[in-house]
Amino acid sequence: MTRKDRTEGIYSRREVLDESERRQYYLIQLKDLLSYAARYSEDVKKRFDRTQFDVDKFKTLTDLKHIPILKKKELIFLQSMGPRLGGLLTKDVGELKRIFLSPGPIFDPEDRNDDYWGYTEAFYSVGFRPGDVVQITFNYHLAPAGLMFEEPLRNLGCAVVPAGPSDATTQLDIMQKLRVCGYVGTPSYLMHLAQKAEEKGFNPRKDLFLEVAFVTGEKLSEKMRNQMEKKFDVIVRQGYGTADVGCIGYECFHKCGLHIANRAFVEICHPDTGIPVKDGEVGEIVVTAFNKTYPLIRLATGDLSYIDRAPCACGRTSPRLGSIVGRVDTTARIKGIFVYPHQVEQVISRFEEIKRWQIEVTNPGGIDDMTLFIEAVGFKREDELLHQLREKIKLRPNLKVLEPGTLPQQIRPIEDRRIWD
Numbered sequence: 275m276t277r278k279d280r281t282e283g284i285y286s287r288r289e290v291l292d293e294s295e296r297r298q299y300y301l302i303q304l305k306d307l308l309s310y311a312a313r314y315s316e317d318v319k320k321r322f323d324r325t326q327f328d329v330d331k332f333k334t335l336t337d338l339k340h341i342p343i344l345k346k347k348e349l350i351f352l353q354s355m356g357p358r359l360g361g362l363l364t365k366d367v368g369e370l371k372r373i374f375l376s377p378g379p380i381f382d383p384e385d386r387n388d389d390y391w392g393y394t395e396a397f398y399s400v401g402f403r404p405g406d407v408v409q410i411t412f413n414y415h416l417a418p419a420g421l422m423f424e425e426p427l428r429n430l431g432c433a434v435v436p437a438g439p440s441d442a443t444t445q446l447d448i449m450q451k452l453r454v455c456g457y458v459g460t461p462s463y464l465m466h467l468a469q470k471a472e473e474k475g476f477n478p479r480k481d482l483f484l485e486v487a488f489v490t491g492e493k494l495s496e497k498m499r500n501q502m503e504k505k506f507d508v509i510v511r512q513g514y515g516t517a518d519v520g521c522i523g524y525e526c527f528h529k530c531g532l533h534i535a536n537r538a539f540v541e542i543c544h545p546d547t548g549i550p551v552k553d554g555e556v557g558e559i560v561v562t563a564f565n566k567t568y569p570l571i572r573l574a575t576g577d578l579s580y581i582d583r584a585p586c587a588c589g590r591t592s593p594r595l596g597s598i599v600g601r602v603d604t605t606a607r608i609k610g611i612f613v614y615p616h617q618v619e620q621v622i623s624r625f626e627e628i629k630r631w632q633i634e635v636t637n638p639g640g641i642d643d644m645t646l647f648i649e650a651v652g653f654k655r656e657d658e659l660l661h662q663l664r665e666k667i668k669l670r671p672n673l674k675v676l677e678p679g680t681l682p683q684q685i686r687p688i689e690d691r692r693i694w695d
């Protein structure tokens with residue numbers, strides 16, 4: 275059977291706007307959203323009043339930074355503060371299509387308009403095409419994932435098997451009998467299916483018919499991607515989003531970061547101040563989806579990434595998020611400087627004699643102190659390591675070399691033991 279071309283084309287013209295068209299587009303969308311939300315969302319109105327943010331004075335994209343960021347933790351509290359999810363919604367709960375519940379607990383409203391979660395362009399970009407038979411292995415119960423990913427597939431003209439997280443034998447049986455060509459789920463579950471298939475004596479390349487996989491919800495390493503692509507002879511691409519706002523970004527065939535979805539404006543910000551950082555610098559992903567029903571303006575996702583504006587071979591012009599490098603809550607602010615575990619890891623990986631590491635932060639006498647523990651035998655490159663760390667993270671830790679096996683089995687990269695009165 276000949277395979278469809280899954281590498282070319284775009285879904286909507288918005289994906290290829292030139293630079294000035296794109297700026298204009300963002301400006302119009304944001305202006306429209308902010309004035310609507312200030313009028314119809316009680317919570318937004320309160321927040322704007324409190325910070326004296328005047329919608330009429332919103333003239334350029336950089337003006338957005340005057341609105342304080344909304345941390346996810348605040349949503350839990352806000353939603354319990356009365357009708358319309360604490361005044362966050364611009365309409366009554368009964369006018370919605372669905373209301374989901376995510377861990378937190380946080381309610382995730384879904385309105386009736388088409389492509390509410392905005393994943394259709396993402397699925398096209400990843401390689402889904404009309405006529406595909408697609409198996410969704412995400413949960414359909416309470417949480418939005420299952421139903422959220424049905425919508426784009428319906429829009430693209432695919433058939434869906436709403437499998438949910440059922441057992442591997444059933445999943446594989448369906449995949450084989452229906453010649454399923456598309457997978458939607460986590461990367462680890464696809465790996466699990468490959469293992470189960472092999473245990474049953476299947477050859478996933480020959481006995482199954484997968485051609486394209488949309489994975490999300492977990493970190494996808496390049497090693498894992500290569501393994502899955504080889505095992506199934508499938509294109510594996512990832513999407514990125516949250517249960518509150520839906521699609522934020524997605525990969526294209528060229529897998530060089532996540533194109534920012536055209537339904538949202540994304541900033542990379544300093545996690546404390548909410549002020550945007552320079553292009554290329556790591557910070558927290560702050561998203562404003564153009565959603566008038568549930569206007570979460572400047573929602574801080576807790577995920578860390580950076581912006582890449584280099585052109586992409588696919589022709590899409592939206593800026594890209596580099597990889598998601600970690601979570602804000604795994605970072606620590608030490609002597610006023612944010613230390614990110616991935617930056618430490620980048621340095622340590624150049625020293626193959628270091629087996630494991632951990633940073634401990636304390637504050638004897640109220641002054642921050644940082645110690646880097648490394649497990650290594652006969653470590654001789656102390657100066658070199660400390661120099662490279664200083665270059666990268668702008669701080670010089672104390673260094674303690676430990677025998678392999680000294681650090682506990684489960685460790686956090688940065689252990690914050692500071693005590694504040």
Ligand SMILES: [Zn+2]
Binds near residue numbers: 525533587588
């Ligand atoms: Zn691209």
